[in-house]
Structures are given as C-alpha cells and as structure tokens.
Amino acid sequence: MDDLKLHRSKGMIISPEITSALPYSEVEDITKEILEKTHFRPKLGIICGSGLGGLAESIENAEVIDYSEITGFPVSTVPGHAGRLVFGKLSGKPVVLMQGRAHIYEGYPLHKITLPVRVMKLMGVTTLIVTNAAGGLNENYRVGDIMIIKDHINLPGFSGVNPLVGPNDIKFGPRFPAMSTAYDMGLRQTAKRIAKELGFSDFVREGVYVMLGGPSFETVTECRMLRMVGADATGMSTVPEVIIANHCGIRIMGLSLITNCCVMEYDSPKVANHKEVLETGQMRSKDLQKLVSTMVKELEL
Ligand SMILES: O=P(O)(O)O[C@@H]1C[C@H](O)[C@@H](CO)O1
Numbered sequence: 001m002d003d004l005k006l007h008r009s010k011g012m013i014i015s016p017e018i019t020s021a022l023p024y025s026e027v028e029d030i031t032k033e034i035l036e037k038t039h040f041r042p043k044l045g046i047i048c049g050s051g052l053g054g055l056a057e058s059i060e061n062a063e064v065i066d067y068s069e070i071t072g073f074p075v076s077t078v079p080g081h082a083g084r085l086v087f088g089k090l091s092g093k094p095v096v097l098m099q100g101r102a103h104i105y106e107g108y109p110l111h112k113i114t115l116p117v118r119v120m121k122l123m124g125v126t127t128l129i130v131t132n133a134a135g136g137l138n139e140n141y142r143v144g145d146i147m148i149i150k151d152h153i154n155l156p157g158f159s160g161v162n163p164l165v166g167p168n169d170i171k172f173g174p175r176f177p178a179m180s181t182a183y184d185m186g187l188r189q190t191a192k193r194i195a196k197e198l199g200f201s202d203f204v205r206e207g208v209y210v211m212l213g214g215p216s217f218e219t220v221t222e223c224r225m226l227r228m229v230g231a232d233a234t235g236m237s238t239v240p241e242v243i244i245a246n247h248c249g250i251r252i253m254g255l256s257l258i259t260n261c262c263v264m265e266y267d268s269p270k271v272a273n274h275k276e277v278l279e280t281g282q283m284r285s286k287d288l289q290k291l292v293s294t295m296v297k298e299l300e301l
C-alpha cells in the first residue's frame with residue numbers, strides 16, 4: 001500500500017497543503033511536456049540564485065522556456081530571478097539551468113518550490129549545482145567571497161517545515177533520507193582545486209549555510225545566534241531544493257555568493273538590502289561563471 005492510501009486507510013486527515021504535492025505520474029507528465037520542447041537531454045542541473053542568472057550567458061545553443069509556460073512551475077516574482085528554464089551546452093555538456101527560483105516568502109508551498117528538482121531527476125539529471133546569494137556571518141568573510149557549501153542548517157525544518165512532509169513516494173526516495181552527506185565531498189574537493197588553479201583562493205571559502213524563511217533580513221541578535229551555532233552564511237533558499245535532490249539521489253554542489261556582510265553590531269548604521277545583493281552578483285558574475293564552467297568541463301556525469 002502506498003503512503004497516501006495508508007494515510008487515508010488510517011483515517012488520517014491530510015491537509016490540502018500535503019495532498020497537493022504532485023504524485024509521481026504528474027511529475028512524469030510535466031517532464032514529458034518540457035522534453036517535447038527541447039532536444040537536449042541534460043544530466044547536469046544548475047539553479048541560479050538572486051542576481052546570478054548571468055550563468056546562463058555561458059550556455060551555448062540556448063533553448064529557453066518561461067516558467068509561466070510550464071504546468072505546475074512556480075513563477076518567480078523577485079527582481080534578479082528571470083524565471084526561465086534554459087537548455088543548452090556548457091563546456092560541451094548538455095545542461096538545464098534555472099534562471100531564478102521561488103522562495104517560501106513569495107507564498108509558495110515547499111512542494112511547488114522544489115517541483116523543478118523532481119522534474120530534473122525524471123529528465124535524467126544526476127548532478128545539481130545550486131547557487132544563492134547570502135549574507136556573510138563569518139567575521140573573516142568579505143563581500144564578493146564565494147562559499148562552497150559543506151553543510152546546511154534547515155532552520156524552518158526545526159518547526160516541521162520540510163519539503164518531504166506528507167506521504168512519501170518511495171519512487172522518489174526513502175521516508176527518512178540521511179542529510180549528513182548531502183554536499184558531495186568529491187565535488188567540493190574538485191571545486192577547491194579548480195579555485196586554486198584559477199587563482200581564486202583569496203575569495204573562495206568553504207562553510208555552512210543556514211536557511212531562514214525571509215523576507216525580512218536578520219536582526220543583530222539573530223545573526224549573532226546563527227554564528228554561535230556554526231553558520232557561516234545566511235539566506236532564504238537552497239535547503240529545500242537540496243533536501244529534495246538528495247532524497248532522490250542527485251549529487252549536489254552548493255555555492256553561496258556572499259553579497260553582504262551581516263550586521264553583527266547593535267546600533268550600526270549598516271543595513272542589508274536587496275539592491276546590494278544584486279550589485280554584488282553583477283560584480284562577481286564572471287568569476288562565478290568561470291568557476292562553474294571549468295568544473296563542468298571536468299565533471300563525469
Ligand atoms: O534565491 P537566493 O537565495 O539567491 O536569494 C537571496 C535570498 C532572497 O531571496 C534575496 C535577498 O536579497 O536574495
């Protein structure tokens with residue numbers, strides 16, 4: 001008996017939120033709908049964070065589909081997120097790139113935010129590079145640093161906000177997936193070596209990303225607390241996508257661009273703002289493209 005039937009047979013009340021998570025067959029239909037519009041069959045997926053959509057510039061022979069044209073896809077509502085699915089070749093390899101993502105604070109449920117990752121899985125994607133803009137909590141970080149994510153803290157998950165809440169379909173993955181190895185060690189080592197070879201060592205770091213729901217930026221005390229528990233950078237995305245990707249066996253690399261330094265001192269006149277986030281994305285755009293495209297050249301997919 002599948003999980004959903006089991007829930008019903010026990011007389012459990014399933015909230016509309018939970019039942020509206022798409023069943024496997026509908027994710028298959030959406031995948032088919034997309035693949036009919038492109039001849040590319042990507043094994044690599046890339047998700048671009050705020051202001052990082054410039055990664056699409058490195059893609060050759062691009063074929064573009066707007067999220068609004070795809071059944072069930074969340075439409076991006078935030079500046080810096082174009083809301084387009086871009087197929088093409090990066091360093092000679094077929095890829096699918098999400099130019100922008102959806103966030104909890106836009107009002108989308110987690111299963112909708114993460115639907116594109118399940119679609120990627122059914123397309124044949126085996127490796128995912130996920131990027132975001134984040135505030136630096138680590139006192140040694142500078143604006144413009146690139147942080148290779150080695151682990152995350154799913155803060156919304158502490159109160160049960162997790163994209164895997166609800167009946168589990170074993171066709172996607174297990175009921176209780178491990179997350180301690182979510183950020184692939186081999187990919188992180190390759191990224192660090194390539195950063196060194198490109199002369200990027202001064203601004204490439206490795207650290208822990210913490211997700212909050214947003215859209216408000218953190219208070220000073222929240223930043224201090226997050227730093228105390230071991231986070232190096234804070235943001236409003238990525239973790240749900242990583243949980244869903246890891247659940248279905250996709251290999252993951254995460255990159256955070258440190259777009260601003262979190263305000264750690266009371267009464268500081270500095271404040272976080274989305275304009276600075278987008279400007280830093282612009283400033284580091286070429287270096288990020290170089291790091292990602294060089295990595296992709298080496299990847300065995
Ligand atoms: O999509 P990401 O996580 O890169 O976007 C970050 C978090 C907020 O959406 C926004 C704040 O400036 O940037």
Ligand SMILES: Nc1nc2[nH]cnc2c(=O)[nH]1
Pocket residue numbers: 133134135136212214216217218234235236259260261262272277
């Ligand atoms: N939560 C959070 N998200 C960000 N995205 C970019 N900068 C920040 C930040 O300082 N905090």
